[in-house]
Amino acid sequence: MKVVTVVYSPLSVGDTASSVVARYVDINGNTIHPDNVYDGQIGDDYKTKKENIKGFELVKVEGSESGKFAEDVKVVTYVYKEVGKVTVKFVDEKGNIIKKDIVYTGGLEERYDIKYPNIKGYEYVKTVGGQSGVYSRDDQEIIFVYKKAKNVDSINKNNNNTNSSETGSGRDVSNRNTPPSGSVKTSDENNLYLYLFFAVISAGGVMYTIKKSKEA
Structure with missing residues (x-):
């Protein structure tokens, strides 16, 4: 007789599969996107994610977006509100x-009031579309129209520069007829030069007379 022995071991964490379901609903509980189901082993980590749904904006999350798989199926609910653009x-x-x-x-039927901004180098001209209104399911558009701004400050500056050049403003003209320094001799300097000149002539005459006397 042959004996067969079967050995059982207790289940450990990680041996059993589990799931996490992510649901996507509006504020009234209506499904607006298919569920996402995440499968894993009990004890493993999970992480759900939000979905970008056109025409809707996430309001809140019910349940844990991340955690560990458990024996019971977990549900994470993403709640959205319908918005206009x-x-x-x-x-x-x-x-x-x-x-x-x-x-x-913004949420449907919520009011908006959009003002035109100042744009450097441009002047506001007009608005095409309503600057105020309510958000709706239909996309809306506002166009702010501008034109190139006139640079008044630059024009004034150029005019000032032109006037300055015509009147001589900004240039020192008070000494216009004054010769450069050192180009004119004073009367004292002229007298000194004459004295030295005659002194040299006189000395030369004396030397000449002495020489003639010795030769005689």
Whole structure:
């Protein structure tokens, strides 16, 4: 007779599969995106993620987005609200883009009031579309139109420079008729030169007379 021995070992953590379900609903509990199901072994780590759903904005998360798989199936619920979108564009009078678009979002029927910003080098001209209104399911657009600003400060500066050059402003003209330093001799200097000249002549005459006397 042959004896067969079967040995059993207790289940350890990690030997049993489990799941985590991520649900995506609106504020009324309606499903707006298919569930995501994450499978793993009990004790292993899990991490769920939100979904970017067009026309909706995440409001809150119910349940733990990350943790460990357990014997019971866990449910994580992502709650969204429906939103509207308003895109703001900034162009010049020819339709050229002068600033990056800005996108505003808000809950349906919520009010918005968007003011045009100051853009360096441009002047505001007009608005195409409603600056105030309510968010709706339909995308809305506002266009702020600008034109090149007149550089008044630069014009005034140029005018001032022109006037200065015409009137001589900014240049020292008070000594215009004064010769450069050292180019004119004073009367004392002239007298000194004359004295030295006659002294040399006199000395030469004396030396000549002495020489003639010796020769005689």
